[in-house]
C-alpha cells in the first residue's frame with residue numbers, strides 16, 4: 001500500500017443512487033493506504049477542477065467509495081454523477097487527520113454529522129466493528145439516512161427537520177440541548193461550518209475539553 005500524493009488515474013466501478021440528490025461513486029483503490037476518516041482529492045480527466053471527498057468505504061475494502069451530495073447541474077458533483085463504469089478519475093491522497101484516537105475501542109465516541117458529513121463515520125463504523133459510538137445525523141428528510149442499516153440498533157439517531165418519524169424531529173443542536181453532552185466522551189463533528197460552530201459552542205458550554213473535539217468542515 002502507498003500514499004498517492006501524486007495523482008493517479010483510477011477506473012470507475014459504478015454509481016449507486018441513494019436519493020434524487022445523493023449517490024455513492026465506487027472506483028479502483030489501486031494501492032492507496034488510508035486511515036478511516038481521511039479524504040481524497042478527485043479530478044475528471046481534461047477538466048481543471050479538483051474536489052475533496054471523504055472516503056466512505058472501509059479500510060478493508062478492495063475498492064474506494066465516496067458519498068456525494070449533488071449540488072447543482074453546473075457543478076463538479078453533477079459531473080461525477082454522469083460517470084459510468086470504465087470511465088476514469090484522477091485520484092490523490094489520502095489527506096487529513098480526522099481520525100479516531102488510538103484508544104478508540106475504550107472511549108465513548110459521539111459522531112455528529114450534517115448531510116454527507118456522515119461519510120467518514122460510515123467508514124469508521126465499518127472499519128472498526130468493536131467501536132463504541134453514537135451517531136447523530138442531521139438531515140431534512142427521512143430518506144436521507146444513507147445506508148443507515150449498517151449502524152447498530154439505537155446507535156444511529158437521525159435528526160430530521162422537514163419530516164417527523166425519525167429518531168428525533170429537529171436539528172442535531174436541538175437534540176444536544178435536550179440531551180446533555182457527556183463531558184468525558186470524544187466528539188467528532190463533520191459537515192457544514194454553521195452546524196459545526198453551533199455544536200462546538202454547545203459542547204464547550206457542557207465542559208467538553210477542546211482536545212476531545214475533532215472537526216472536519218466541508219463548506
Ligand SMILES: Cc1cc2nc3c(=O)[nH]c(=O)nc-3n(C[C@H](O)[C@H](O)[C@H](O)COP(=O)(O)OP(=O)(O)OC[C@H]3O[C@@H](n4cnc5c(N)ncnc54)[C@H](O)[C@@H]3O)c2cc1C
Pocket residue numbers: 039051052053054055066067068069070071072075076077078096115116117119216217218219
Ligand atoms: C475535507 C473535505 C471533505 C469533503 N467530503 C465531501 C463528501 O464526502 N461528500 C460531499 O458531497 N462533499 C464533500 N466535500 C465537499 C466537496 O469537496 C465539494 O465542495 C462539493 O462536492 C461541491 O462541489 P461542486 O463543484 O459540486 O459545487 P460548488 O459549486 O463548488 O459548491 C456549491 C455550494 O454547494 C454547497 N456544498 C458543498 N458541498 C456540499 C455538500 N457536501 N452538501 C451540501 N451542500 C454542499 C456549498 O454551499 C457550496 O458553496 C468535502 C469538502 C472538504 C473540504
